[in-house]
Amino acid sequence: MSYSVEIKKLDLAFGAVKVLQELDLNIHEGEFLVLLGSSGCGKSTLLNCIAGLLEVTDGQIHIKGQNVTWAEPSERGIGMVFQSYALYPQMTVRGNLSFGLKNAKLPKAEIEERVARAAGILQIEALLDRKPGALSGGQRQRVAIGRALVRDVDVFLFDEPLSNLDAKLRVDLRVELKRLHNQLQNTMIYVTHDQVEAMTLADRIAVMKGGAIMQLGSPDEIYNRPRNLYVADFIGSPSMNFLEGQFADGSFRIDDMAMPMTGYEYVEGQPSNRAAVIGIRPEHVVTGELVGNAPLQYTVDVDLVEPMGSDTLIYAKLGQHGFRIRMDGQAIVKAGEALAIGIDPARASLFDKASENRI
Amino acid sequence: MADLNANAGVVPQGPKPKKRLSRGNIFLYGTLIVVSLYYLLPLYVMMVTSLKGMPEIRMGNVFGPPLEITYQPWVKAWSEACTGINCDGLSRGFWNSVWILVPSLVLSISIASVNGYALANWKFKGSETFFTVLIIGAFIPYQTMLYPLVIMLRESGDGITWLVSWMNPILEALGMEPFGRIRLMGSLSGLVIVHSIFGMPILTLLFRNYFASVPEELFKAARVDGAGFWTIYFKIMLPMALPIFVVAIILQVTGIWNDFLFGVIYTKPNIYPMTVQLNNIVNSVQGVKEYNVNMAATLLTGLVPLVIYFASGKLFVRGIAAGAVKG
Numbered sequence: 190m191s192y193s194v195e196i197k198k199l200d201l202a203f204g205a206v207k208v209l210q211e212l213d214l215n216i217h218e219g220e221f222l223v224l225l226g227s228s229g230c231g232k233s234t235l236l237n238c239i240a241g242l243l244e245v246t247d248g249q250i251h252i253k254g255q256n257v258t259w260a261e262p263s264e265r266g267i268g269m270v271f272q273s274y275a276l277y278p279q280m281t282v283r284g285n286l287s288f289g290l291k292n293a294k295l296p297k298a299e300i301e302e303r304v305a306r307a308a309g310i311l312q313i314e315a316l317l318d319r320k321p322g323a324l325s326g327g328q329r330q331r332v333a334i335g336r337a338l339v340r341d342v343d344v345f346l347f348d349e350p351l352s353n354l355d356a357k358l359r360v361d362l363r364v365e366l367k368r369l370h371n372q373l374q375n376t377m378i379y380v381t382h383d384q385v386e387a388m389t390l391a392d393r394i395a396v397m398k399g400g401a402i403m404q405l406g407s408p409d410e411i412y413n414r415p416r417n418l419y420v421a422d423f424i425g426s427p428s429m430n431f432l433e434g435q436f437a438d439g440s441f442r443i444d445d446m447a448m449p450m451t452g453y454e455y456v457e458g459q460p461s462n463r464a465a466v467i468g469i470r471p472e473h474v475v476t477g478e479l480v481g482n483a484p485l486q487y488t489v490d491v492d493l494v495e496p497m498g499s500d501t502l503i504y505a506k507l508g509q510h511g512f513r514i515r516m517d518g519q520a521i522v523k524a525g526e527a528l529a530i531g532i533d534p535a536r537a538s539l540f541d542k543a544s545e546n547r548i
Numbered sequence: 549m550a551d552l553n554a555n556a557g558v559v560p561q562g563p564k565p566k567k568r569l570s571r572g573n574i575f576l577y578g579t580l581i582v583v584s585l586y587y588l589l590p591l592y593v594m595m596v597t598s599l600k601g602m603p604e605i606r607m608g609n610v611f612g613p614p615l616e617i618t619y620q621p622w623v624k625a626w627s628e629a630c631t632g633i634n635c636d637g638l639s640r641g642f643w644n645s646v647w648i649l650v651p652s653l654v655l656s657i658s659i660a661s662v663n664g665y666a667l668a669n670w671k672f673k674g675s676e677t678f679f680t681v682l683i684i685g686a687f688i689p690y691q692t693m694l695y696p697l698v699i700m701l702r703e704s705g706d707g708i709t710w711l712v713s714w715m716n717p718i719l720e721a722l723g724m725e726p727f728g729r730i731r732l733m734g735s736l737s738g739l740v741i742v743h744s745i746f747g748m749p750i751l752t753l754l755f756r757n758y759f760a761s762v763p764e765e766l767f768k769a770a771r772v773d774g775a776g777f778w779t780i781y782f783k784i785m786l787p788m789a790l791p792i793f794v795v796a797i798i799l800q801v802t803g804i805w806n807d808f809l810f811g812v813i814y815t816k817p818n819i820y821p822m823t824v825q826l827n828n829i830v831n832s833v834q835g836v837k838e839y840n841v842n843m844a845a846t847l848l849t850g851l852v853p854l855v856i857y858f859a860s861g862k863l864f865v866r867g868i869a870a871g872a873v874k875g
Contacts, residue, residue, distance in 0.1 A: 237768075240768075240772060241771075242768050242771060242772075261771075261774075262768075262771045262772045262774075263771070263772060263773065263774030263775075267772065268772065269768070269769065269772045271765040271768065271769060272765070273763055273765050275763065275765035275766045275768065275769040276769075277766065277769075277770070277783075277784055278788065279787040279788060288770075288773050288775070288783070289772070289773030289774050289775075292773055292774035292775050292779060293774055333769075336769070336773070340773075348765075
């Protein structure tokens with residue numbers, strides 16, 4: 190499989206502030222890659238570099254095998270969709286869609302054909318003669334996607350395209366985007382801080398922090414085998430439980446409890462004894478009759494119960510440590526009760542306390 | 549009926565509605581009326597005086613309406629009043645002012661809007677320094693630049709003369725008029741250049757702040773769409789910038805039209821702008837003081853800025869506000 194976008198040792202500095210450092214990233218043909226991170230992690234900056242809207246300090250960007258590091262945005266074969274839609278307010282939808290094509294001096298017939306096709310795919314034919322001011326948020330974002338679509342590009346760039354929409358519309362458009370990707374099979378690079386968007390849309394996710402990629406992998410890998418504490422903490426809501434203790438001879442010890450890590454897949458064989466952190470997702474804790482089958486069984490004291498309808502979140506104490514458990518929405522648990530829980534070490538994550546990396 | 553009885557015990561509550569003629573309101577509106585009368589009175593006096601004949605003015609009733617309305621002073625002010633050897637009234641000054649105003653307006657606003665656009669959206673190395681230097685220009689007193697500008701205009705006029713002189717033999721050979729000595733000092737074009745330069749700092753500031761408030765993503769989207777410097781300027785920015793253009797036009801029209809100092813320094817008598825000519829009519833020491841003609845001439849001169857204000861008042865306010873929100 191060939192690469193659609195290759196980023197080689199990319200550096201970007203604003204004066205003395207280094208925003209991106211020695212960043213390498215290869216994106217496959219037809220892949221949906223999500224850049225995920227909290228604000229200020231450099232994800233939008235990276236996207237702007239790929240688009241050619243920011244001059245890089247060092248390194249190279251290749252798109253379809255061409256070195257485009259210093260090429261104009263319009264010459265890179267990219268289309269971009271922005272968070273604020275960025276539609277030209279004085280032009281009609283048709284004008285917005287055809288603006289780029291007119292700049293490229295395409296023949297009139299072809300412009301019309303492309304606009305019609307894009308409008309058909311996005312179902313905005315009825316809106317073509319309206320101005321952006323007369324459109325709803327969802328319609329505007331569709332037009333913005335259409336503007337990228339008409340340019341017939343290899344790579345689509347999305348800069349938090351759904352952040353300005355209300356919750357319901359966001360879900361609808363998310364599904365549509367996924368469908369669009371299945372239909373077009375273009376390479377798509379998508380920036381977001383919303384992990385649900387990332388998990389649902391991505392073929393691969395790049396979790397970023399401080400201008401570097403913390404982990405690059407499929408949503409499944411990111412969720413189940415986070416490579417370090419940051420990724421483990423960032424992905425998942427409610428976030429992972431972390432307990433600090435000692436790893437010794439194949440089991441994790443905390444206070445006077447020992448958790449033998451039977452079934453756990455170590456990164457590089459069984460590591461030496463060291464200070465460690467264990468991460469357990471609240472939804473991986475089992476309760477009720479399932480406890481009997483779990484390799485590790487404990488009893489916790491329930492502090493607080495948050496019923497959320499579809500599921501119930503329990504704040505409990507495991508020994509002296511706070512511990513969150515996600516249970517079925519129908520579970521009836523009261524604060525102050527003792528609750529039997531089961532943990533499967535195979536689904537847990539172990540991290541070296543000093544390096545914060547997975548072991 | 550049952551409902552009425554149920555409500556019988558309920559007393560209307562809440563503060564009493566305020567009277568329109570409260571003491572506060574009387575004081576407020578009274579003050580406003582007095583102040584506006586105070587400001588309108590001179591205009592009124594000018595108006596009535598300009599419509600009176602000289603005998604009536606000599607009778608001394610300054611505030612009285614004209615007993616016999618005459619338009620002769622207006623006609624005289626426009627087309628007959630003498631300044632120096634020219635006796636064609638203010639019309640000469642009016643057209644001079646128009647010939648100064650229109651090119652200065654077009655030149656300064658088109659350059660400043662591109663300046664502002666470039667400084668807001670196409671930041672280059674040192675663009676902030678450049679902007680700062682330009683803004684400092686707005687704070688340097690005019691007076692310090694008057695004489696240097698006289699020299700610069702004179703010298704650059706000679707410079708241009710020299711630059712085009714190589715064409716003269718060709719023109720002569722073709723039987724056409726060769727270039728004579730080109731003068732910027734004491735010419736309308738020289739004054740146009742001066743006005744354009746002096747308008748630059750404040751206009752650039754105005755446009756830069758306006759364009760800086762246009763969402764950056766719009767600019768980025770246009771670049772991805774393959775639009776270059778000028779395409780973005782003409783197709784994206786310009787159509788959005790109408791309010792700020794109106795503000796700039798008002799600032800420049802009033803500033804240039806009302807200018808006296810530059811007009812008197814950088815031009816010469818037969819091309820004096822209207823303000824300078826007005827001064828020469830009103831302050832002429834020979835003969836009888838024709839108050840009615842003076843008043844009419846003054847009103848005529850003030851008419852252009854007044855029309856601009858009335859025509860664009862709403863847009864002006866909107867433009868000022870638009871520039872002020874972000875920037």
